[in-house]
Amino acid sequence: MSHPIQAAEFLQDQAKSKWHDETLWFVRDKRDKISKSVPEWENLRELASQIKDNVLANLGSYLEEFEKNAKANNIHVHWAKDAEEHNRIVLGILQEKRCNAIVKSKSILTEECHLNPYLEKNGIEVVDTDLGERIVQFLNQAPSHIVLPAIHLKKRDISEIFHEKLHTEKGNEDPDYLTHAARIHLREKFLSAKVAITGVNFGVAETGEFVVCTNEGNADMGVHLADVHIACMGIEKIIPKRAHLGVFHRLLARSATGQSVTNYTSHFRSPFPGKEIHIVLVDNGRTAQLARPKFKNSLKCIRCGACMNTCPIYRRSGGFSYESTVPGPIGSILSPGIDLQKHSSLPFASTLCGSCTDVCPVKINIHEQLYEWRQEITKAQPDRAKSLAMKIANGVFAVPFAYNLSGNMMRGALKILPDSITYSGLNTWGKQRDLPELPKESFKDWYKKNRK
Amino acid sequence: MSSRDLILSKIKAVPLEAKELPTIPEFEFEGDLKARFIASILANKGEVITKAEFFSLLDSGVFEKVYSHIEDFSSFNNIKITEDAHQLNDLNLAIIRGQFGVAENGAIWLEDRDMGLRALPFITEHLVIVLDSAHLVANMHQAYDRIGLQESGFGLFIAGPSKTADIEQSLVIGAHGAKSLRVVLI
Numbered sequence: 001m002s003h004p005i006q007a008a009e010f011l012q013d014q015a016k017s018k019w020h021d022e023t024l025w026f027v028r029d030k031r032d033k034i035s036k037s038v039p040e041w042e043n044l045r046e047l048a049s050q051i052k053d054n055v056l057a058n059l060g061s062y063l064e065e066f067e068k069n070a071k072a073n074n075i076h077v078h079w080a081k082d083a084e085e086h087n088r089i090v091l092g093i094l095q096e097k098r099c100n101a102i103v104k105s106k107s108i109l110t111e112e113c114h115l116n117p118y119l120e121k122n123g124i125e126v127v128d129t130d131l132g133e134r135i136v137q138f139l140n141q142a143p144s145h146i147v148l149p150a151i152h153l154k155k156r157d158i159s160e161i162f163h164e165k166l167h168t169e170k171g172n173e174d175p176d177y178l179t180h181a182a183r184i185h186l187r188e189k190f191l192s193a194k195v196a197i198t199g200v201n202f203g204v205a206e207t208g209e210f211v212v213c214t215n216e217g218n219a220d221m222g223v224h225l226a227d228v229h230i231a232c233m234g235i236e237k238i239i240p241k242r243a244h245l246g247v248f249h250r251l252l253a254r255s256a257t258g259q260s261v262t263n264y265t266s267h268f269r270s271p272f273p274g275k276e277i278h279i280v281l282v283d284n285g286r287t288a289q290l291a292r293p294k295f296k297n298s299l300k301c302i303r304c305g306a307c308m309n310t311c312p313i314y315r316r317s318g319g320f321s322y323e324s325t326v327p328g329p330i331g332s333i334l335s336p337g338i339d340l341q342k343h344s345s346l347p348f349a350s351t352l353c354g355s356c357t358d359v360c361p362v363k364i365n366i367h368e369q370l371y372e373w374r375q376e377i378t379k380a381q382p383d384r385a386k387s388l389a390m391k392i393a394n395g396v397f398a399v400p401f402a403y404n405l406s407g408n409m410m411r412g413a414l415k416i417l418p419d420s421i422t423y424s425g426l427n428t429w430g431k432q433r434d435l436p437e438l439p440k441e442s443f444k445d446w447y448k449k450n451r452k
Numbered sequence: 453m454s455s456r457d458l459i460l461s462k463i464k465a466v467p468l469e470a471k472e473l474p475t476i477p478e479f480e481f482e483g484d485l486k487a488r489f490i491a492s493i494l495a496n497k498g499e500v501i502t503k504a505e506f507f508s509l510l511d512s513g514v515f516e517k518v519y520s521h522i523e524d525f526s527s528f529n530n531i532k533i534t535e536d537a538h539q540l541n542d543l544n545l546a547i548i549r550g551q552f553g554v555a556e557n558g559a560i561w562l563e564d565r566d567m568g569l570r571a572l573p574f575i576t577e578h579l580v581i582v583l584d585s586a587h588l589v590a591n592m593h594q595a596y597d598r599i600g601l602q603e604s605g606f607g608l609f610i611a612g613p614s615k616t617a618d619i620e621q622s623l624v625i626g627a628h629g630a631k632s633l634r635v636v637l638i
Contacts, residue, residue, distance in 0.1 A: 023621055038556075040479045053471040060463040067456075073605075079456035131627055132618035148618070155620045175622040186628060191538055207601065217574045217614040217629030224571035225537055235459065240473060242601065246592040247476060249609075250556075260557035261592075263496060263615060264574075264629070267607035272570055283455075287462035 002345035007317035016154065021315040023151065028309040030258025031359065038250065047247050049363035052300035055238060056290065062205040062238045063281065069208025073270035076278040083113035086282045090115060090197070090230055091122055093278055097228055099195045101125040103186075105212070105219035106133055107199030108146050108303060109232045109282060112325040115197075127189045129218040131182055138165050144319030146326055147256050147305035152318050186218070196222030200233035200279070201302070202248060206241045209269040210279065213252065213262040220266055228276045231268070235281050236299040248302060251361035255304040289337045294372045298333045300362040307356035307366055313349050322346060329356035333369040336377070344381060347373035407442050414438055481590035485555045489588050490637070492558030496612030497625055498633035506580065506636045515578065520547035521568050522582060537571035546576035546630075550610075552587040553635075554595045559611040560635070561595065563604035570606050574614070579630040581610065585637045 011017050035041045055062060067077045080086035086109075094102065102119070104110065104126055116126045116137075128137045132149035136142065138161045143149030150158070159173040168181045198219045202211045210231055212219045223229040239248065253259045271277040290296050308314045308328030319327040324335040324343055332346035347370045356366040396402045414422060415438065423430045439446075453461070490500045501509070510518070510528055518528050519540075525547050533540075540546075548567055550560035560581055562573070573579050589595050599607065614629030625631060 026621070043477070043479070047474050047476060050471070050474040054473045057468045057471040060460050063460065063463075079454070079459055081455040081458055085455060129628065130618070131616045135618065148621075150618050151621075153620075155622075158619055175619040175624050178619055179616060179624040179627060183626065183628060187541070190628070191541060209607075215614070216616050216627035218627070220570070220574045220608075221628045224569070224574065242599070243476060243593070243596045246596040249592050257617075260492060260495065261554075261559050261609065261611050263610065263612040265559065265609040265611075268605075269603070269607065270605035272564075272605065281459075283459045283462070287459060287466070290463065290468075291466045 001323070003317065003321050003323075003349040004345065006321035006323065007313075007349070010318040010321055011316070017316060017318070019154070020152065020318060024309045024315045027148075027257060028306070028359070031255055031306055031309065032258075034254045034258045034260065038254070044247055044250055045361055045363050048251055048302075048361055049300065051239060051244050051247065052362050054240065055236070056296060056299060058240075059235065059238070059290065062240060063235060065205040066203055066208055066238055067281075069206070070279060071208070073208050074277075075208065075268075075270065076276065078278060078280045080280055080282045080284070082284050083282075086113045086232065086280055086284065087115050087118040089280050090232070091119060091124070093228065093230055094119070094124055094195055097195055099124070099228075101127070101189075101193060102195045102197055103127050103129050103189050103193040103222040103226070104197040105199065105214060105222055106130045106149075107197065107232050108325060109199055109234050110197065111142060112284065113232075113282070115232075127186070127193070129186050129189065129222055130214070130216060131179060131218075134182060134186065135161065138162075142320075142325070144327065145305060145308055146303050152320065186221075190221045190225050193222060193226050195228040195230060196226040197230045197232065198223060200231050200237050201252070202245060203233055203238045203279075204240075204242050204245065205238055207269060209242075209267050210237075211245060212266045212268070213249075213264065214266075215259075215263045217264050220264060223268075224272075226275075228278065229268070229271070231277065231279045233279055233281055235283055235286050236301075252302055252304055255306040255359065255361040285338045289334070292337065295333060295337055295369055297364050298330065298337070298366075298369060300364050301330050301334070302362055304361055306359040306361065310355045310359050312351055312353065312355070317349065322349070329366045329370065330360075330364070333366060333373060336373050340377065340380060344377050347371075347377060404442075404444070411438055411440075411442070476593055479591060479593065481555070485588045485590060486585055486637070488555040489553050489558060492555065493612065493633075493635055496558050496633075497615060497623070498558065498612040498635060500635045500637055503636060503638050506582075506634070509634070515545040517543050518545045518547070519543055519572075519576075521566065521572065522547055522549045525582075533568065535569075537569045537575065540569065540571060540575045543572075543576045545578045545580065546572050547580045547582065548573060550581045550583040550587075550635075552589060552595070552598060553583050554590075554592060554609075555588055556591045557611055559592070559595070559609035561599065562608045562610060563602065564606050565604070567608075573608070573610060574629040576630055578632045578634070579610075579613070580634045580636060582636045582638065 078089045135150045144152040155173040162168040200210045314328040335343040350370045354367040553560045613633045614627045616627040
C-alpha cells in the first residue's frame, strides 16, 4: 500500500494523531534548546559530516583495519553480503552454543534483516529488551520510530497488553508501575540468556572496538550476563579513530532526544576472560547505495531520528505509514535503494521543506535526495493520471483559442458543479485542499475593460 | 568468492574521490567545571553528594547487601564476589571509583579494573561512584584525549541511573539497571 493510504488510516484517530504530532515536536524542541547550548554546534556538524565523507571514501580500508584489530582483540569477525546470510550466521552461532533463547537490545539492522521471525521459525525464543521494543514485540508490531519504538501507542494500549502478557492490574496505566513490571519480567530473561545480541552505534577502525549507547542499560545487562555477545553492524557504521567518538557522542543524544549524552556509552574492545564476542559486518544493499553518487550520502546517517521528529509529514502520518524499517525522511531516501517498486511513494511523502536537512547532525542533504529520488521514480514508473492531465494541459496552453475557451468554461462550470464532482477521485490535488474563489472574469477581459 | 572479499571488491569498484579527515580543534569552555559537572549529573537524574553524606547513607542501614570495589570502603562489604555475575542479582549497593568526569554531560569514565565484573554497575539496585573533583574535563574531546589508546577490554561512560521514557514519553528512573546514581565528589 502507498504512503498516502496508510497515512489516511493513521489520521482516523484524530486525538491520537494530534498527540503524536505534538509529542514529536516537543522532542524536536528539546533538541533545539540543547543544541543551542553548545556554541560550537555547527562546527561539530561540519566535523561529523567531513569524518563521514572520509569514511565513505575509504570504507574498504577502514573495514579491513577494523577486522584486523578486532581479531587481534579476540573478537570473531563475520561478513554478511545480505540479510539472509546475516541471519544464517547468527543462527549458526546459536546452534553451535546450543542456545534456544536470546535477549536482544535495540538494533535497527536486525529489524532490517527480519532476524526475529527467522530465529523464531528456527525454534529460538527472542526477547527484545528495550522497553519500547518489548512493548511492540508483545503486540506483534515493528517499531514505528528508530529511537522511540512505541511512540505510536498510548499508555492505555500498553496497560492492556501488559495486563494480558505480564498480568499487571487491569486499568493501571501508571508508567512507573508498568515499567517496574517490565523490569521484573526482563530481569528473569537477562539472568537466563546464554547469548545476547546488540546493535552497534560506532565501530572504530583504529582500535577494533565498537560502541553501544543506551539509556536503559539493557544492552549491558544482556551481554555481561551472557556467555556470548553477538553484535550486528552495518558496514557504514565504521569511523576511523577513537578521538572521532568525541564528535559523534556530542551530537548523537542531543539530536535524538535533547539530552547531553545517553546514560550508558559502552566500548567493547575484547571479551571478558572465558567469554566470546562475535561481530557480523553486514552489506545488505549498502555497497549498492555507495555506488549511487546522488544517494551515497544517506550512508552517513547515525540513526538519531531527528529528521523524523521535525518532519511535518512523519509527525502527522506515523512510522507505520512508511512500511519500511527506517521510516521518515532518512528512510525515504534509504528504502528506495533497497526496493524501488515497494517504496516508490516514500520520496513523495515530503513537503521538501528542508527541515530534515537542517537538523541532521551529519549534514545529509535529505530533502535534495528526496527530490532526486522523485526524478528517478518518475522516469522508472510514470504516474498515468498525472501524465494524462499534463498532456491535456500542454495542448490547452499551446493554443490560445483553446486556453480562452477552457478558461471561460471552467469559470462557469465550477460555480454550478456540485462538490462531489469538483472534488471527485480524479482531483487528487483537491483531496485535502479547497480551490481558491473564482474571479468573475479572466484577467484578459478585465484588462480590456480597464486599460485601452 | 567469500562474502568478505565480495563486499570489499564491490567497494573497490566504486570510483570515489579522496576526502581528507578534518582536524578537531580545541573548543573553549566557559565557566566552572565542577558546577557544570554537578548540573549535568542532576539533569541526567543522578545525585551529587559529599563524603559525609555518603558515610551517613552507608550507616543508615537501608542497603542490605553492599559491595565496594574500592579498597578504602571494603569494610562495608557484606557479600563475597565470585566470578559469576549472576550472583549479584540481589545486590543493593555497589561502590566504584570513576577515573574522571566530563563537565558538559556528566559522563564518568570506567574501565575493567574499576568494576571487576562488567555487570556490576548495571545489575546493582543502587550505584555510588566516587570521583575526585580534580579529575574533571570540559568536554568529550578532552575525555577521549585523556583515554588515549588504553587497552581495557571494556570501557564505559556512565552519566546517570537507568532510565526510560518509552511509555508516552513519561520519564521513569530504574528501567533495567541501577535505580539511582549517587556521585560522591571529593
